[in-house]
Amino acid sequence: MFLLSFKGFLEGYESILENIASFAVITLELIGIIVIIIGAFKSIAFNFSKLISKNHHNIRIDLGQSLALGLEFKMGAEIIKTVLVRDLQELLVLAFIIALRAGLAVLIHWEIKLEKKEASEENYSLVSLGKNKEKKKEEKVEEKKEM
Numbered sequence: 001m002f003l004l005s006f007k008g009f010l011e012g013y014e015s016i017l018e019n020i021a022s023f024a025v026i027t028l029e030l031i032g033i034i035v036i037i038i039g040a041f042k043s044i045a046f047n048f049s050k051l052i053s054k055n056h057h058n059i060r061i062d063l064g065q066s067l068a069l070g071l072e073f074k075m076g077a078e079i080i081k082t083v084l085v086r087d088l089q090e091l092l093v094l095a096f097i098i099a100l101r102a103g104l105a106v107l108i109h110w111e112i113k114l115e116k117k118e119a120s121e122e123n124y125s126l127v128s129l130g131k132n133k134e135k136k137k138e139e140k141v142e143e144k145k146e147m
Contacts, residue, residue: 021083028080032073039066058119064112068105075101 043063050059078098085091 018084021080025077025080025084028073028077032070032077035066035073036070039063039070042066058115061112061115061119064108064115068108068112071101071105071108075105 039062043059043066046059046062075098078094078101081094082091085094
């Protein structure tokens with residue numbers, strides 16, 4: 001009697017767990033998609049504003065960060081899907097998808113890091129170029145004063 005009621009409890013618990021996991025997967029997938037879409041629109045808007053105002057905002061970094069964040073949410077959804085897997089073939093497909101998304105996330109993070117490094121080197125060279133121009137102006141002013 002006790003075993004039958006415990007078995008019924010486990011079946012009900014498994015059903016609840018599957019429903020919660022399914023809801024979490026759908027929610028995380030949706031959040032990931034929304035983050036990527038918003039990041040893409042934001043990058044497009046920055047690109048247009050860059051053309052108009054000539055600012056030096058690097059949109060590739062913003063787009064890469066939104067892609068990476070979106071992939072993180074989608075990877076979380078895939079990990080939760082492991083709860084719902086019933087056979088080995090589904091598990092292998094899921095493992096491949098997780099590995100693929102993890103690889104993409106690593107590549108995107110690497111690209112962002114390189115882009116930030118290039119941007120900081122470019123800013124440094126622009127700053128040093130500006131300082132050199134200021135020094136030359138000061139030297140010319142001093143030369144004129146001496147004359």
